Amino acid sequence: MTVTDGTPSIPDALARLPRVVDLLAARAEEHDRDATFPYQGIEAVHEAGLLTLTVGRRYGGPGAGLAETVHLLAQLGRGDASVAVLAADTLLVHAEQARTGGWPAALYRRLLTESRRGPALLNTLPGEPGEHPGTLARRDGTGWRLHGREGWCAGAEALAWMAVRARTDEDQPRTGWFLVRGDSPGIELDPVWDQLGLRAAGGQEVLLDDVAVAADAVVGLTPPGRKGEPAAEADRQVTTAWRELALSAVHLGVARAAQEWLVSFLGRRTPANLTEPLATLPRYRAAVAEIEVSLIGAEELLHGLAARIDRGERSAALRTGAAQLLINRSATAVVQQAVTLTGNPGLSRRHPLERYLRDLLTGRTHLPSEDTTLDALSTALL
Template structure:
């Protein structure tokens, strides 16, 4: 088998064009539509779709490598595309395990559709296990959704929104309903995305006022709360792995920039390059030691998903753990890179300054630090006594 070549799916020339546009979208607080169009033309939206359905047929492990590479050029573009790839990744989890229902996501991705992720809700710390959005059954087997979703990346461009809501009226209620809705007048997107970092994701608030998913696009209907359904495992595994990949890619870029700064700056005191300064060398070594642990961890967990390894209840601590370690590592690395870069890195036009702001977003994605630690504590100590 030939080794995986990420430049086939994300060529250097495309990556550089995306890198050049990143500071413009950050400065202007705009969505990178040209990035999306070029990625769509390159087949990037369907990298996780099986070749038999017209996609690239890549594994989750290979997609994770590509997302690290994309994030090294434009973190916000990578994070936005992540949300589309989550749904195509969940569709892959389903098809790999013989579970029907998400073939329309695979076919849509090949046709150029953009799938957004409408799960997050303000104040809902149940995340996948509950929803404040009302899911009202319709006469033809579909559902009408009413509620508010936050952090909806790809807001200006998505064509289908994957979301969940709670059915409280059916005879067997309550049931969590996972479905996809079209962009219609029943959906309002607020122009409220003005943030510290990850600005180009345009992860705006989405208000649903009876947005209808027809029966063919109702994917799962399950009990609320933790459970073994493949929709929960699929979303959680793909989301955490690809999220860890984006922040690991940010860390890699920060190291590269720090190495360049250390090699190109010279000390007035000694005349030597800062790369010869013992303190700078220790700092960059510390960054490298922290970074090197993450790509193998991401690759190992992604392979387990691809190969259908049964990690049982440990899946949740493994997945939340790799995401938590990735964002913690990335923030540490960017902090160190800022110091290596010197005072110039504090200017907003400096790439390290943008990475510094972007990396802060990592702590707000599920699983947040509190949730990750609670999951780990339960894994090692058992659940809290009631």
């Protein structure tokens, strides 16, 4: 099974990143202002071979690990955080398939064929937290029919496939993942997305009204509350670790973009009461150095943990909750400090800094809240 003839190697694909990042950055302000979907940016990521970088080698893909994935997403985040989030959702699905083989073989083969023809965006709709998803799956002959409403779904208007977590209407309900074509009859999108940031991510509510799902497009049906086998639990921990570090990489990329803009601004900004740019003043030089220290620390944490997870160190996967909290605190603090240092220009929509801040604040919704992370850590310790 192959993705495409001439699939680029990981180094070749990553070598195309600078051009892709420049293209994303050139259109990011426009898409943010109008809340329009970044089709051109997604196409550029796809054409560079980056959207399928995590397709497993057994499927003919490059088989990128987490280390390469966080590098890729941090760079995409520098260009346009919305495109980076959409790419992350797709890369994470392919990466999990490479590790666990959860998708039925025939269905995944179909997905790879679609990925050869053009961008095939993917997303997972886990529903509300807890053991009882709001979406209901009813028997229909040998298959199923889905009924429900799923909350914010990035890329909803352009998804090739979505994995929907639902519960069955059986006497003893089970929960599982129902693999649904994005253009299936019965799917409607409620255009409620009007968020502070990530405005180009196209997140909408998904209404499922009698959506047909074949019997062989359902994965992992189990009774609620049943604990998985130790191996399955380890797989779940690695899946969570990939997601936490992947999205943290996007946020760190945004912070790097903010730092780059700040350095450029300070180098050319000479207030009327000065004869030299702000970059010559000790206060600003010290602040820029502090920002660099924060970013270096966050990047070392991100890339170090990613490499350890690639080596199979289970202890590393258990630390990504704390790591994502630290990384995202650092990224947010960096951008807030940049806004403080630049004053009114930093808050002007003529410049990208205020967009970077809005994207970071909105991006928090993609990861566990600080309270959730801290509660899990305290529970393990106490």
